[in-house]
Amino acid sequence: MSPRDRAVEVAGQVRDPEMPMLTLADLGVLRGVDVERTTDGEEIVVASITPTYTGCPAMGTMRDDLVHRLNDAGFPRVEVRVVLDPPWSSDWISERGRTALREAGLSAPGPARRPAGPVALTLGPPRLAPACPRCGSTATRLVSEFGATACKALYSCTDCLEPFEHVKEI
Amino acid sequence: MNDDHGSVFDGLIGGDSAQWAFGTDFEDPLAGVDTTVPDGVDHAELAAYCLMLGDDALIMSQRLSEWCSRAPDLEEDIALANIALDLLGQARLLLARAAAADPVVVPALPEGSPVPAEDALAFFRDAGQFGNVRLAEVANGDFAHVIVRLLLFSVSRLALLERLRASIDTVLAHVAAKGVKELTYHRDWAARWFLTLAGGTEESRRRLVTALGDLWPYQPELVATHPVELSLARAGVGVDPATTRAEVDGILDQVFAMSGVARPDRPPLEGEGGRTGRHGTHTEALSGLLAEMQVVARAHPSGRW
Numbered sequence: 388m389s390p391r392d393r394a395v396e397v398a399g400q401v402r403d404p405e406m407p408m409l410t411l412a413d414l415g416v417l418r419g420v421d422v423e424r425t426t427d428g429e430e431i432v433v434a435s436i437t438p439t440y441t442g443c444p445a446m447g448t449m450r451d452d453l454v455h456r457l458n459d460a461g462f463p464r465v466e467v468r469v470v471l472d473p474p475w476s477s478d479w480i481s482e483r484g485r486t487a488l489r490e491a492g493l494s495a496p497g498p499a500r501r502p503a504g505p506v507a508l509t510l511g512p513p514r515l516a517p518a519c520p521r522c523g524s525t526a527t528r529l530v531s532e533f534g535a536t537a538c539k540a541l542y543s544c545t546d547c548l549e550p551f552e553h554v555k556e557i
Numbered sequence: 558m559n560d561d562h563g564s565v566f567d568g569l570i571g572g573d574s575a576q577w578a579f580g581t582d583f584e585d586p587l588a589g590v591d592t593t594v595p596d597g598v599d600h601a602e603l604a605a606y607c608l609m610l611g612d613d614a615l616i617m618s619q620r621l622s623e624w625c626s627r628a629p630d631l632e633e634d635i636a637l638a639n640i641a642l643d644l645l646g647q648a649r650l651l652l653a654r655a656a657a658a659d660p661v662v663v664p665a666l667p668e669g670s671p672v673p674a675e676d677a678l679a680f681f682r683d684a685g686q687f688g689n690v691r692l693a694e695v696a697n698g699d700f701a702h703v704i705v706r707l708l709l710f711s712v713s714r715l716a717l718l719e720r721l722r723a724s725i726d727t728v729l730a731h732v733a734a735k736g737v738k739e740l741t742y743h744r745d746w747a748a749r750w751f752l753t754l755a756g757g758t759e760e761s762r763r764r765l766v767t768a769l770g771d772l773w774p775y776q777p778e779l780v781a782t783h784p785v786e787l788s789l790a791r792a793g794v795g796v797d798p799a800t801t802r803a804e805v806d807g808i809l810d811q812v813f814a815m816s817g818v819a820r821p822d823r824p825p826l827e828g829e830g831g832r833t834g835r836h837g838t839h840t841e842a843l844s845g846l847l848a849e850m851q852v853v854a855r856a857h858p859s860g861r862w
Contacts, residue, residue, distance in 0.1 A: 442646025468589025531632035
């Protein structure tokens with residue numbers, strides 16, 4: 388296995404600090420892993436990550452986790468770069484990631500809006516209500532579009548009466 | 558717990574301070590991002606422009622943060638904190654972009670101070686050096702007040718960032734593209750609460766109308782043009798806020814029509830000699846806000862957090 392393939396594999400196992408059922412790769416936050424050579428001929432792993440939301444406070448922890456894991460795997464030099472473009476979209480969460488979310492009792496996001504021009508005001512319910520990840524009922528109610536982390540909204544199921552978190556479409 | 562972090566005590570004896578939950582030191586929010594200023598763009602103007610948009614977000618974020626634990630219920634408390642966090646993230650990028658464009662704007666700190674440029678800009682400038690619109694700094698009132706403030710703010714900022722996505726400065730364009738997604742949620746939340754309060758009880762409607770009247774004089778400043786904004790708009794870097802006026806009015810009229818609340822008829826709050834927040838001329842409220850926000854950082858200019 389080439390150093391690059393090994394670095395990709397190691398970085399691909401690092402989990403999101405706030406949604407540990409997902410790897411950074413499944414969340415779509417890990418944008419690339421490469422091995423470069425510095426001018427003095429040393430190998431350096433360059434990992435690129437993008438924030439889910441601009442103010443995401445977990446960026447520092449993600450960076451540190453990537454550095455530590457890669458260090459432990461025998462890559463002493465690691466650089467983590469921030470990528471702002473294109474902006475993260477919930478559409479980038481992988482199928483495996485969506486399954487992991489559902490298994491953990493979270494509702495996975497639907498397709499994101501992609502406005503190019505002026506954004507229309509949404510005054511009604513923001514979207515088709517997500518199905519309850521526990522009982523599958525579609526009789527669910529939005530409690531708040533803002534949840535315990537920037538990327539989640541709060542819903543509750545009017546059938547099984549359980550509250551649940553929904554990963555927002557952005 | 559995973560075993561990525563070793564012993565938490567390692568952080569106490571030097572070593573890698575990033576082992577703490579959010580790190581005890583800072584990271585550059587633009588690490589690895591190309592911050593080259595496009596050819597022909599004036600560095601000082603670009604920095605001043607980034608400070609205006611960054612200060613809007615920073616000061617608004619600080620006021621929204623003051624709501625923490627004071628909202629009518631937990632969900633709305635969390636909503637306000639989330640919105641504040643989004644804006645703080647935008648402020649960090651914009652202040653860091655200002656520092657990268659023209660390092661002269663960053664206040665000087667004692668030699669060896671580990672305080673990064675974005676923090677030096679946030680904590681070591683005085684009120685007259687802030688370029689935020691005055692709407693952001695007004696002291697908090699009741700819940701209707703914060704809903705009206707956020708509606709006016711987010712309607713304008715969203716219209717501005719939509720256009721800023723086309724900036725020839727790629728950092729600004731990318732910050733804007735991300736901000737549009739966030740502001741869409743902020744604006745929808747504020748607009749829905751506006752309708753809820755308008756259609757709630759007599760008391761909730763009375764408070765809403767009062768807050769709208771009180772804050773309306775600050776609204777024209779959101780769509781007014783500062784010379785730096787005009788100059789950078791011509792260079793393809795910035796957006797002239799006056800070009801957002803039709804869209805801003807259209808969205809606000811939509812909310813007013815649905816809520817049956819009349820558009821207020823109050824004159825704009827004039828600045829001293831025509832100078833407003835963008836010129837660094839602020840209301841008294843900003844000094845109090847900054848005193849609280851900056852006091853700890855200023856007491857320890859070489860502190861490591």
